[in-house]
Amino acid sequence: ATLCFQAFLQMCNLPIRVVCRANAEYMSPSGKLPFIHVGNQVVSELGPIVQFVKAKGHSLSDGLDEVQKAEMKAYMELVNNMLLTAELYLQWCDDVTVEEITHPRYGSPYPWPLNRILSYQKQWEVRRKMKAIGWAGKTLEQVLEDVDQCCQALSQRLGTQPYFFNKQPTELDALVFGHLFTILTTQLITDELSEKVKNYSNLTAFCRRIEQQYFGGHDRDSSAAAAARSAKRSLLR
């Protein structure tokens, strides 16, 4: 998710600095990562940050008409609904991944037994949420199928255009880039999730293009790598 914001802010041409902190969740006003700290204001989560930036005079979706704005909002919900939930499911409900990757990473800043307690608590919370929305009964194959369907929809919408709404990047491009890049670069037990995304060549080309265009201007290796590392950590929160 951090990557989505960085991409969005880069697209708006606003300079940012990424800082990793262990207690970042508690510093954020809404408890959710990431958040930005501007002057003496602190704003968190994509929706409020977009509005904050808009109020300051930068907006990426001004050129869209009403129907396109409706479409953009619908696609953003699709990404949140499918990709985000699938990522959460994979991290917290798939037993193999949980044991070998998620628990150690989530609990790494804390001493024993706090690390185990906190990660079990988070796991219980996520599983409760999955049950409420009906994903608890899904197997891994079904989740991967859903991700595939979502990627197919995104791929068909993108087609051969450089961005989702033709020439200009919008919030949707930032969001999709953030999720897809994280999926493609994070190391998990199996590569099935990233394979699903790699099946759609226009999506991988899209990610590469945005990475080069917006993260290539600065010191590319360090900022992209730092972004990927902080993205992993924020993903696990």
Added chain:
Amino acid sequence: MAAPMELSCWGGDWGLPSLHPESLTVMAYAKFSGAPLTVNTIHNSWRAPKGDVPVLISDDIVISHPAKILNFLRKQKYNADYELSAKQGADTLAYIALLEEKLLPALLHTFWVEAENYCSVTKPWFASRIPFPLSLYLPGKMSREALNRILLTRGGPPLYSLTEVEAQIYRDAKECLNLLSKRLGTSQFFFGDTPTTLDAFVFGFLAPIYKVHFPRVQLQEHLKQLPNLCRFCDDILTCYFRLSVSGHSPAGQDTADANLQKLTQLVNKESNLIEKMDDNLRKSPQHPPRKLTTLKLAAGGEESSPLSRLSP
């Protein structure tokens, strides 16, 4: 031909074939794609719902979630999306996600969590259709599940109290309705002139808000200010469900059809008689030719006597 398919779902009222959004979605899709579905509404018998409703039973296959039911129907060649392009198919998925994220919490809240609505309308209605003693337990369980779902998906910080969550979900729902209205514009269905999966989903979510009479109706009032969405619901109801205002259950639609046929026959007989009378009059030279009164057929299966419409 495919094996006969049976759908078990919640019944309807207030002019709708069903009050349950997911059941309504499946029924609408079946009508759009022409799938021959026998609908069994759950009424006060011991074959009570065991959890997920609606349920499709075909031979030995039991399918429960609406998306899975729609997939099954498509595999049986009842496909309402045949003429859509790939991009429109992608748009369908996106808009359905929008509906589930933004509109469904407010819908659940209006039906199950809002205290006045729940106590005066929802609970008695559902309790009357579930056998005792489950009727004491099941509506309460559905209400708790709805509240749980709303709080878990929308209730995180910075929204700490239920009233703040409620305010936020109603804002989101109104925004979603506005977006749908803009997308629909002036066309009859979302993708041109034929209804598709997206139309089924939108109808399933909007019709309960539009038609059910609740004491607290802020969402319904907002919907009524969007005339193209109201027209969309009414069109589907009159074209595909053909129910009168008082509302028959879908099982009664066959009797409504039979009534309609009888009415048509009666009217035809009367019009033949009138023609004969008219011919006789024309042959006699004294009277000028009379104008035939045009007979209008009742479209909704209402049993009004055609004789009262004739003026001698």
